[in-house]
Amino acid sequence: MLKILRGLGWTLAGLLVLAIVVWCASRMWPVPESRLQAQQRLEARLPATGHNGYALLWTLPFDDLDAQQREQALAEDVRRWEADAHGGSSGQTHLVANHAEQHSRPGASCGPAASGCLAQVRADPQRFVEAHAGHQQLHARLDQLADADYFASPFRPKGEGILVPLPAYGVVMDATSARALAYVQGDIDGALRGACRGLQLGRRLVPGGSYLVESIIGASLVQANAQLLADMLVELPADHPLPAECEQAMQPLRAEEQSLCRAMQGEYAMSRAAIESSAQEFGGVLVLDRSSTLARVAGNLGWACGAAATAALEADRPLPVQAPPQRYFGCLSNVMGCVLTEIAAPVYPAYSSRSQDAAAMLRLLGAQRWLRQQAQDPAEALQRLPAEFRSPVRSPRLSVNGHHLQVPRRSPARSADENPWLTVPLQAEPASAALARD
Template sequence: MLKILRGLGWTLMGLLVLAIVVWCASRMWPIPESRLQAQQRLETRLPAPGRNGYAQLWTLAVDGLDALQREQALAEDVRRWDAEPHGNNVTQPQHSSRPDALHPRASASCGPAAGGCLAQVRADPQRFAEAHAGHHALHARLEQLAEADNFVSPFQPKGEGILVPLPTYGLVVDATSARALAYIQGDVDGALRGSCLGLQLGRRLVPGGSSLVESIVGASLVQANAQLLADMLVELPADHPLPAECALAMQPMRADEQSLCRAMQGEYAMSRAAIETSSREFGGVLVLDRSSTLARVAGNLGWACGAAATAALEADRPLPVSAPPQRDFGCLSNIMGCVLTDIAAPAYPAYSSRTQDAAAMLRLLGAQRWLRQQADDPSDALQRLPAQFRSPVRAPQLSADGSRLQVPRRSPSRSAAESPWLSVPLQASPAAGATARD
């Protein structure tokens, strides 16, 4: 019996030694060079020159504050965030808890993609008038936000709880239906001006924020306001003068304006904070390899940065989204890291084309205005469409009935009702009132 027990002991010890050897070998497993390069691109934070509008964005829900008071309110919330290890005391702007703070109203929304917003408002103007009651100052602040160059958050990510607090983004899209309401009420130029400023704000949010949320909100703003402008302009004379704010806002988006690089750098920073916190927990070091996990995260996110991404954006080709990192021998000692990165990987490709569709919508808006100013038939004029309004991959085409100009949608649909085409009208709807023409 003693010999048997001694044999079992040696066997268990041998297995333990083997496990330690395998674990150590797994920890020393080399990280692929492609992941290391992606990690370097994500850690080299892109600059955000110009004026930072984050204080105004952070305190958007509050009326009656001047610029200095908004900066002070943001600074106080940052101080509270830094002072609390888990950040649970700053889940939203402190001022947003005031009784007079504004909150998003569902009745003001035209839906996830704000499609057909002008028609929705025209069908039920009273609903939207009531939804926007008391929001005049909010809409003025949103127009001021469009003057900012970037929206870089001063909140540093934490590794647990709420990774980073976010502004009340529901209010950022509040003004879209308000501009449609202004249009049908006869304030045509005010509606056009506001929509162009909404376009401008979206264009600044896409590359100038600190996380993917800002970029997606920005892309949605560009797409919604471009659609609204197209729906309004088709009811106006082709040579109707545009407000000065539209000259810059309606220019085609450059590749750097569509880039998600800063956004993914922000996502990487949040992931790094969470990984570093987890690796310090008891037992975490045994199942979480910090370096390997960070490299796997970079493999999920690094496609947004670099020359290949820029070239794809310039040519309007799908971004070269990397396949999720494959399980390898290194995962034996990094079980938690591999599981977490596998879970997160599928979420990002769905967002990769949102900004490209926003840029395509803006090109369609420019093409619509150009086509309506041509004397010949749209099908003939379309052959001469200036290069700035087309892409090598998605050239605008007429719909089957010739009433709309369209290109294929690249991003996944957000609802069953969303068309596979991005399109703008070339003819006013018969149901459209004569408000804008009077």
């Protein structure tokens, strides 16, 4: 019996030694060079120049505050955030305690993609009048927000609780239908000016936000306001003068304006905070390899900052989003890290092409305006479309009935009834037909 117990003891000891050897070998398993390079790109934060509009974005829902008060409010919220070691706060500004907060009302929405907004407003203007009542100051602030060059958050991510506070993004899209309402009510130049300001704000948010959510909202703003402009302009004379704000806002998006690099650097910073916090927990070191996990996260995100992404944006090709990292020998000592990175990876491809569709929508808007100024039939004039309004892989084409200009949508549909084509009208439609189409 003693020999049996001794044998079992030696067997267990041998298995333990083997497990330790395997764990150590797994922990020392080399990280692919491509992930290390991606990590370097993500940690080398892009410089930002010009005016940071984050204070206004952070306090956007609150009326009757001047610029200095908004900066002071942001500074106080940052101080409170830094004092909360575990991220247990609500993540809201302290202004909610003693200031009335504006909210976007459901009646102001034209749907997930804000398509057919002009037709919706025309069909039920009173709904939108009521939805925007009392929001004049909010809309003025949204116009002002378009003057910012970038939106860098001063809140440092934490690894527990709320990872990082975020602004109230719900009100950022509020003004789109208000511009359509202004047009329906006869304020044509005001509507055009407001839509161009919304377009400009979207252009700033796509490359200039701190996190992916801001880039997504920016792309949505570009698409929604470009669509609204197209729907309004087609009802006006082809040579109708545009407000000065539209000259820059309607220019085609350059590759760097479509880039998600800064956004992915922010996502990486949030992931790093969470990983470092988890690694410090009791027993975390046994199932979470900090350096290996960070490299796997970088493999999910680093494509956005690479030369291949820039080349794809310039050519309007699908972005080179990396496939989710596969399990390998190093995962034996990094079970938690491998599982977490596999869960997060599938999210990013769905959003990678939003900014490219925003750029395509702007090209369609420019092509619409150019075609309407040509004496030739649109089908013939389209052959001479300037290069700035087409891409090597998505050149605008006429719809079957010739009434619309369109290119295929690249990003996944946000709703079951979303049109697979990005489209702008070439001739005005009756309101009933526009509603039926959308």
